[in-house]
Amino acid sequence: MPELPEVETVCRELEKVALGRSVEKARAHSMKIRIAVPENLNRKLKNRKIVKIARRAKYILIHLDNAHILVIHLGMSGRIRIEAEGQKTLVKHDHLTLSLSDKTDIVFNDPRRFGLIAYLPEKEMIKHNLFAHLGPEPLSKTFNAKYLMENLTKRKTPVKIAIMDQELVVGVGNIYASEALFEAGILPHTLSCNVTTGQAARLVEAIRSVLKKAIKAGGSTLRDYRRTNGDLGYFQHQFSVYDREGKACGKCSCKPALTGGVQKITQGGRSTFYCPRKQI
DNA sequence: CTACCATCCTGGTTGC
DNA sequence: TGCAACCAGGATGGTA
Numbered sequence: 001m002p003e004l005p006e007v008e009t010v011c012r013e014l015e016k017v018a019l020g021r022s023v024e025k026a027r028a029h030s031m032k033i034r035i036a037v038p039e040n041l042n043r044k045l046k047n048r049k050i051v052k053i054a055r056r057a058k059y060i061l062i063h064l065d066n067a068h069i070l071v072i073h074l075g076m077s078g079r080i081r082i083e084a085e086g087q088k089t090l091v092k093h094d095h096l097t098l099s100l101s102d103k104t105d106i107v108f109n110d111p112r113r114f115g116l117i118a119y120l121p122e123k124e125m126i127k128h129n130l131f132a133h134l135g136p137e138p139l140s141k142t143f144n145a146k147y148l149m150e151n152l153t154k155r156k157t158p159v160k161i162a163i164m165d166q167e168l169v170v171g172v173g174n175i176y177a178s179e180a181l182f183e184a185g186i187l188p189h190t191l192s193c194n195v196t197t198g199q200a201a202r203l204v205e206a207i208r209s210v211l212k213k214a215i216k217a218g219g220s221t222l223r224d225y226r227r228t229n230g231d232l233g234y235f236q237h238q239f240s241v242y243d244r245e246g247k248a249c250g251k252c253s254c255k256p257a258l259t260g261g262v263q264k265i266t267q268g269g270r271s272t273f274y275c276p277r278k279q280i
Numbered sequence: 281c282t283a284c285c286a287t288c289c290t291g292g293t294t295g296c
Numbered sequence: 297t298g299c300a301a302c303c304a305g306g307a308t309g310g311t312a
Contacts, residue, residue: 002305003304032309034288034307076306077290093290112289114306156282173305222305223292269285271304 002074004171005214006225006233007058010080013228014060014106015053017082021100022049023064030095035116036065037096044119045070045098045160057134057170067122067267071130075114077224079105111224135169138207143169145201152192159195160188161268163207172207175220175242178273182241182249188272188280189265213238241273243273249275 002010026045028037038044045064052063060080062070072080085103096108096117108117118130123132136142148169155162162168164177172180181188183206186199195203219225219233222243227233236243240250245264249255252275256262263274 007304031291073306075288076304111291112304112306114288116307154281161283163294164306175305222303224304268283 002058002078002219002225003173003176004055004058005176005217005235006085006219007055007060007074007171008215009219009227009233010074011053011055011060014062014080014089016230017104018050018062018100018106019053020050021102021104022047023098024101025097025099027097027099028095029090029097033095033110033113033117034114035118035146036148037117041096041117041119044068050100056131057137058173059130059164061125064121067157069122069125071116071118071120072108073116073130075110075112075116077112077228078108078110078115080228081226081230083107084229089092098216102220133167135165135167138169138171138211143207145197145204146212147198148204149195149197150204152195155192157192158189158267159186159192159203162192163203164268166213168206171211174270175222175239176207176210176214179240180210182206182273182275182279185279187276188267188274236250241275246274249278251275251278 023045026042028041031037049065050062051065058073060072083105085105087097093111094107094109098106100195120128128171151168152162160177160181163172184199184202186203214220214235217233217235217238218227220235221232222236225233241262244262246256249262262273262275
């Protein structure tokens with residue numbers, strides 16, 4: 001679910017309430033998510049101060065004052081909500097509650113259980129399984145036209161599959177892949193090795209700009225995603241092609257009834273949306 | 281190396 | 297109204 005903009009939004013909101021606070025109590029309500037919740041989490045986290053909240057790819061990193069990190073991944077359906085302690089009772093699929101020193105609760109809820117919680121030393125993060133194979137952050141300088149071109153040239157897979165590969169670039173999921181390709185005017189089934197230098201440059205800028213706009217809008221809510229206070233993101237109202245099959249794309253003034261509008265295809269088992277008139 | 285598929289799991293929507 | 301099929305923002309591992 002949550003792609004980079006959604007995770008970034010959650011991180012920023014977490015930072016506001018959690019930075020500088022201590023964990024008073026950690027309660028795991030269920031151990032069974034994609035990777036089992038670490039044992040004895042309360043013992044590990046109790047009285048630890050939260051010194052930094054960061055994001056790497058789609059992972060939320062809660063840095064503690066013992067040089068360890070609590071890692072949370074939202075998977076497809078994970079949510080984090082922030083509420084006054086004891087404000088509400090637990091709801092279905094709550095997996096972890098962190099009670100902070102100022103009586104704030106941070107609750108991780110994940111119906112499909114594709115998310116994960118990990119606890120690891122900061123020193124081990126880079127070489128850890130979860131992080132070792134991640135590509136550059138799309139909003140960093142290392143993700144540029146030259147880098148993208150070099151890496152697309154090596155690949156025969158459709159460009160849409162390539163930009164969703166977290167080893168090439170992190171944070172781009174199914175929604176923003178379609179949106180970025182539209183923005184760049186590139187057909188999603190174009191083979192990576194056939195992408196031109198000019199297209200690669202446009203694609204880098206498109207990925208950046210789409211992600212930044214989505215962050216500004218607090219992410220996109222299609223079904224599960226919510227901000228930490230329960231509000232919806234609203235970037236979905238700015239989609240040009242995603243989830244708009246048969247409708248006019250963001251730039252078309254043509255009549256969908258005549259042209260067929262936005263097309264939907266399946267790539268790698270996932271839906272892709274594009275406009276055959278604005279993408280070549 | 282790539283392409284393709286299944287898998288983890290639940291819940292909402294669609295279609296008969 | 298009931299029920300089954302299908303679909304969903306992610307990531308991984310297996311197989312051909």
